[in-house]
Amino acid sequence: MTADNKNATLVYMPALNEATTIVEVIQSITSLENLGVLKVLVVDDGSDDNTSQLAQKAGAMIIKHQSNKGVGAAFQTAIGFAIDNDYGTFVSIDADGQFKSSEIQKLIEPIKNKLSDFVLGIRFENGRPLNMSKVKYYGNKLVNGIISKISGNKILDASCGFRAYSSEALLHLNLHGNFTYTHETILDLLDKNLVIEQVPISVTYFPDRESRVAGNILTYGKRTSRIIFKCYKDYAPFYFFFNIGLFFLFISILLGGFVLKNWIKTGSISPYKSFGIVALAFFGIFFLFLILALIGDMLSRIRRNQERMLYSLKKKMK
Template sequence: MNPSIIIPAKNEERGLKGLLPSLLSLYPNTEIIVVDDGSSDNTAEVCRQEGVEVISHPYSKGNGAAIKTGARAASGDVLVFMDGDGQHGPEDIARLLEKYEEGYELVVGARSGLADQASVARWGANSIYNRLASWMVNRQIPDLTSGFRAVDRRKFLSFLYLLPNGFSYPTTSTMAFFRAGFSVGFVPITTQPRVGKSHINWLRDGVRFFLIIFKIGTLYSPLKVYFPVSVLLAALGVVNYLMASLASGSFRFTNMSTLLILAGVIVFLMGLLAEQLTNLQYKDVDMEHD
C-alpha cells in the first residue's frame, strides 16, 4: 500500500505547527500534501519549514476544491484526508488503513458523540444527516460528514465531477460510494478541540444544512424521498375530498382535493425522472484513472 496524506488548510498556521511534526515522525517516507486554500497567514511558510509539499490556491476556492487539488496531485494509490486544525490524530491513520486493507474502498473516521463535535448545533445537524443517510442506504452510518477518511484514489478521482467546492464534499463522496456499490467502512475516532477559529458561518451554513438534506436524497435514490411525499399529498387530497363530500352531501372533487392529488402525481413523476437521471449519472464512472 502506498498512501498519500492530503490536508486542506485555510489559515491553519497554528494547527499545522502542532500537526506536521507529529505526522512526519510517524510517516517520514509518506507523501504529505498540504493544499493552502488562499490563506492570509503563514500556512504555506509553516509547511515549507517542515519540508512538506504545499500547493497554494491564489484565492480561497473552498474546502472541497482543496481536496480535489490534493487528490489530483497525489501519487499514492490510497488517499488519506485529514483536517489541518489539530482535530484529527495522526495515530488514527494506521487504524483507517488497517480497515481499508480488509477490502473497503472508503473508510471514514467516525466521531462517536457530542464531545467529538464542534458544537451542540453541529452535533444536532450531523445526527439528522446520519439518520437520513442510514435510512437511504439501509445501513447504519455513524458519521456522514467526517473529513478524516482513507479512500481508493482511482475510485475517488472518478467522482471528482460530483464533489462540490464547499464543505459538503464528505457527504457527497460517501453517498456516491454507496450509490456505486462500493464498500464503505467506519472506524470510531476521538477528536481534539480545533486550534484556531472555525470557518463555519451560521447563516450561510444553516442554508447549506437544508441543501445537503436534499442532496443526500438526490445522490442516492431520489424516488425514496419523493415517493413518500407524493403519497402524503395524494392522501391529503383524498381525505379532503371525503370530508368535503360528507359536509356538502354531494360527492365531487373540490379545488383543494384536486390540487393535492395532482401535486402528489407531479411529485411522483419528478422523483421518477430524478431517479433515471441519477442512474445515468453513475453509468459511465471511469475506473481507469492513473
Template sequence: MQKRILAIVPALNEAENIGAVVENLKQVSLRLDVLVIDDGSTDQTSEVARAYGAKVISLPVNLGIGGAVQTGFLYAVKNHYDVALQVDGDGQHRAEEIRKLIEPILLEKADVTIGSRFLEKTSYKSARSRRLGIYLLSKTIQSVVRKKYTDPTSGFRAYNQKALRVVSAHYSTDYPEPDSIVTLVKNRMRVIEVSVEMDARLSGSSSITPFKSGYYMFKVSLAIILNSMMSRIWPE
C-alpha cells in the same frame, strides 16, 4: 511492496497550526508523503508548511474545502498513490490514529474509511446543537443509502485507488463530507467507519459558525437527497 500513502491537508489561514500538523504526520511510521493544499490563504500557511517539509499546492483563489480536497485527490490519482488520507489542517485529527484508518484498506476490507467520534465512546466533546445536526444528517444519509454512519461530517478519512477515482471526478464544492458518502456508496464503494479519538482545533475557530449551521443543514440535506436521485458515475 510497501504502499505509497499521501496525506492531503486542506488549509485556509492555518499558519499557527499547520507546522504542528505536518510535523506530527511526518512522525508516523509509514511511507507517508504530506501534501498541503493552501486554499487561497492570506497568511503564511504555505511558507510554514514548506518549512516543515510538506509538499504544497497553493491555490490562487479560495475554492472552499471541497475544491481544496478534490485538488488533493487529483494529485493522488495522477501520481499513482495507493492510499490517500484526508486530514484537517487545524490539528483536530491525531496522527497516531492513522493506522486505524489505513488498516482496513490495506487488508482490502474497505475502499473508504471514515474516522468516527461517535461510533464508540471517546473523549471528544461537542456542543449539543452540533451533535443534533450530525444526528439529523446521519438519518438523512441512512434514508437514502440504507446504511448507518454515525459521523458523516468527519473529514478524517482514507481512500484506496478505486475510491479516489470516484471522488476525484465528483466531489461537492463546500461541506462535501456527508454528500460524498452517498456518492461513494452509490458507486459500490465499501465505506466503513472506524472509531478514533480527535481533539479540539489547536487554535483559531471553525468556519461553521452557529449562524451558518441552519444553512449548512438545509444545503447538505438537499444535496444528499438530490445526489441519491442521480445516476452512478462509476463505469461498469
C-alpha cells in the same frame, strides 16, 4: 509519477490561515513509523498568512488556491493530485491539530488489508466530545440519520473529515459541492457499492478556536442542508419526488374524503364544492410528481452508466 506511489499513502490537509499549527501537524505525520511511505500534501485554500511557506519548510508538498474556494474544492484538488500521481492510499486530516496523526494507521489498515474501500473516523464513540457544542453535536446526529436513510447504511459520523480512501475509491468519486465534501463522498461511494468501514478516533475541540467550516452554525446548517437536499435529489430521485407527491396525495384524500362523506350523507357536494376542486387539483399535482419520480429514476440510471464510463476512462489514463 513513480511506481513507488502505488504503495505510498498521501496524507492531505486543507489549510486556511493555519500558520500557528500546521508545522506541528506535519511533523507529527512525517515522524510516524511502520506505515510505509507517507507523503504530505497541503492544499492552501487562499491563506493570507505564511501557511504555505511554513508547510513547505516542514516537508509538505503545496498546492495553493489564489482565493478561498471551500474545503470541497480543496478536496477535489487533492484527489486530482492523488490520482495523477497514482497514490495507493489517501488520507484526509485537518490542519488544526484536532485529530491524532498516530491514528492514521487505524484508518489505512482496512484498506491495506483489502477489507474496505474507504474508512470513516467516528468522533462519537463515547458520546459528545469535550468542548463540542450541543448544537453541533445534535446537528451532526441529525445529518447522520439523513445520510443513513438516503444511503441505506448506518452512518455514525457523516461529517468527520478524518478518513481514508483506496485508489479505487478516488477513481469512483465524482463530486460537485465546493463548500464541503464529507456527505456527498459517502453517498457517491455507497451508491457505487464500495465497501465502507467506520472506526472510532480521538478528537480535541479547542474552546477558543472557531471552526473554518462551521464557525457560523446557521450558515453551516443552511449550506449543509442545501448539499443534503441536492444529494437526496441526485442519489434517491424516485423517493425524493414521490415523497413530495405523497404530501399532495394526503391532502387530496383528506379533502376528497370529506366531500365524499358529505355527498353520501346529503346527496350533494354543496357547500363544499371548492374542497372537491382543490382535492382534484392536489391529486393532479401528485400525479405530476409521480411522473417526475419515474423520470428522475430513469435519469439516475443514465448517470450511473455515465459514471461507469468515466471510471473506465480514468482507469485507462492512469
